[in-house]
Amino acid sequence: MAEKTREDDAPSQADTSLVSASLASASSLVLLQLLSRVFTFVLNQALVRLVTPQVFGTASIQFELLLSTILFLSREGVRNALLRSTENKARPQQSALIYNISLLPVLLGAPVAVASVCIYLFSSSATTASQPHFHFSAVIYALAAFCELLSEPLYIRAQNELRFDVRVRTEGSAVLMKTLVTFLALVSLSPDWALVAFAAGQAAYGLTMLVGFLGAYGFRARYWPEQVVAKVHDNTKTEYFDTKLLHLSMAMTGQSVIKHFLTEGDKFLVSRLSPLADQGGYAVASNYGSLVARIVFQPIEETSRLFFSKTLSSTTSNKWEDLQVAANVLTVLLLLFTHLFLLLVTFAPPYLSFALRLVLPARYLQTSAPAILRTYVYYIPTMAFNGILEAFFTSTATPADLRAQSRWLLGFSACFVGTAALLARGGGLGDTSLVWANAANLCMRAFYAWMFAARFFCEQGAGRLVHWRKAVPPVKVLVLFALAAAATRWSEATLGNKPLTLGAQIPHVFVGAACALACLAACVLWERKTFQDAYSLLRKR
Structure with a gap:
């Protein structure tokens, strides 16, 4: 009986470890984002005074879009899928199979980086490409992205081992290096090298990420999948990947193409349709407008994805308790975000004009930045709701669920483009039409994810645990x-x-x-x- 008692207690101890680790992760990541965004905010305040809106728009809109395209398409699906990986003591080779899957972002990243930078350079307008050292800077951004991808296998390993201290320490150092290198390069070099200064800062970030994760694991890392030999019913079987996780990774990676367009569609359209000066204004507004989202929402979303993945994919006997805790976390977070929406809508509009006069340089007041920041009052809460609901969806969806969502995402993409075009044509809203279209798109995605969550709990016999009234x-x-x-x-x-x-x-x-x-x-x-x-x-x- 003593043996049985110890076995029954094990899951609860594991759950306690997961909850405490998740809470520690959330607080650590919020602190990391707060410090990094303070550095970034101070840097941006200096940069908007050191460089022209044209240069700032190219670096913060076009180059950042190139960077996020390479990273998102290469790693997002694999990163989310491997959050569901669990230890299996009956299969000690499983960790090697999972590590092999974590190498896919590196193997996929090289061709994605080459293709992305080539497409971007050949499709850039003459005005954009005529800026000094434009091509050289774009290539550095692509190399910086691939350098960051080299750290991805160790990043995934640290996440699954709940070693959040490694990530916080490494990302904090990387942000600091990026800030210092960019600022020092801008101050010491001539204005013609401004784009190279931004690229050098991004390269410093990627190198610091790689060195930081390698250092945490004793500079031991391999970058090619190795064979794993296992015995199944006295038969020898050679494998490279965990089949279930590989299929889930492939499904999520395929879906990431659509999600990337929906996430970065506004930047894509701005980079192709707006003058460079307005791109600079859009970049400033986007950076300032999304400060709250990056400081608070992003850590909460990442931690929730980890928590839901581990809690709802566990094989413990406390299934009802797992569902109860997951539903409670989901509804409480939605309630918190409802309060944020109320605070923003109540207090931001009457004080925004005054605040903009304090933080924006005079030349940016003549761009689209002020109008865009006004729309962010309503856009920020939609990011929050969609982030937590899609975190739940990603943590629990099957490949069939992902395929069904992909079809809906295609429809949402068409709605996004159509809404942006109608608003721009009918109301003369300019770049703000893209933000309104993004907000509408995020509302539709959040509603889809909410309906999935409600159906998920109903299928588990726990439908009463989630209700929209709990979020109001x-x-x-x-x-x-x-x-x-x-x-x-x-x-x-x-x-x-x-x-x-x-x-x-x-x-x-x-x-x-x-x-x-x-x-x-x-x-x-x-x-x-x-x-x-x-x-x-x-x-x-």
Whole structure:
């Protein structure tokens, strides 16, 4: 009986380890993103004063799009699929099979990098390509992407071993190196070398990532799949990959082509349709507008994907508890994001014009940046909702589910292009039409993922665990936010004829601060029990 007790306790100990590791991961990644974005924000504040909007737009829109294309298409599917890998003590060779799959981003990355940079260089407009050292800089970006891909097998290994300290330390060092190299190169070189300065910073990032992960594992890494010999029913079998995970990786990689277009479609269209100066404005707005998303949402999304993958793919006997915890985490995160939406919609519009005067250089106020940042008030919450819901989908979907979603994503792609075209033509919205189209696209994707999540829990006999009402604050909170919105807009209207300076806007800022404190106090007072219950459920794990 003692043996049985120890065996029964093992899953709960593993679950506790996973929960604590996931919470530690979330806090560590939020801290990493906060520090890295502070560096990036300071760098951007300096860069927008050191370089022209044309150079900033080329580096931050076109070169970043080239970089993300290579990385996303090469590694995203494999990275998400391998989150579901679990140790199997009956098959000690499994770790070698999984490592072989983690090499696919490297093997796929080389041809993807070559093809991407060639297509980009041959399709670039004459105005863009005429910038000094343009071709040289684009090639450096492609090499930097491949250098980063060389660290991918060790990145995946660190994730599956829950060694988040390795990632935080390495990525933090990489961001610091990128910031310093870019800034020093811009300051020390002539303006003609501005694009090369951005490329050098990205190369420093990729090299630091590679050296950091290699150093964490004693500079021991192989980059070619090796044969794994296993005995199955007294028969010798030679394998290279775990078949189930390989098929899932292939399905997710194929789908990543569509998801990449949906994720980066606005940048693709801006890079092809907008003048270089407006590309610079779009880049500034995108960088500032997505600060919250990158600092908070991205770590939460990545940690949730890991948590859902490990929790719902586990083979423990506590299936109902696993479902209960997963549903609770999902609904509580959605509730948090609903509060973020309320805060942004209530307080951002009345104070955005004043804030832009403080952070944007005068020459960027004449670009599309201010208008785009106004649309980000509504775009940021859609990113949050879609991120967590698609994290759940990715963690639980079968290859058949992925194929079904791919068909819907094709439809969403058509809607994205059509919405952007209609808004641009009918309303004269310019680049803001792309942000509105992206928001509409993310809403459709989030709704699809929500319906999948509801169906998933129903099929497990736990449909009552998830309901949209659990993601909506109480009516008292909604009423208070509505009153705060009215008060801040009244304050803006009464101070509308005053200069946008700190001294003149102090009464307006005071009204907003008082309303914000009242709303936050209401959330703590009336919704504390919801979050306490969720935390208690996690602690029991």
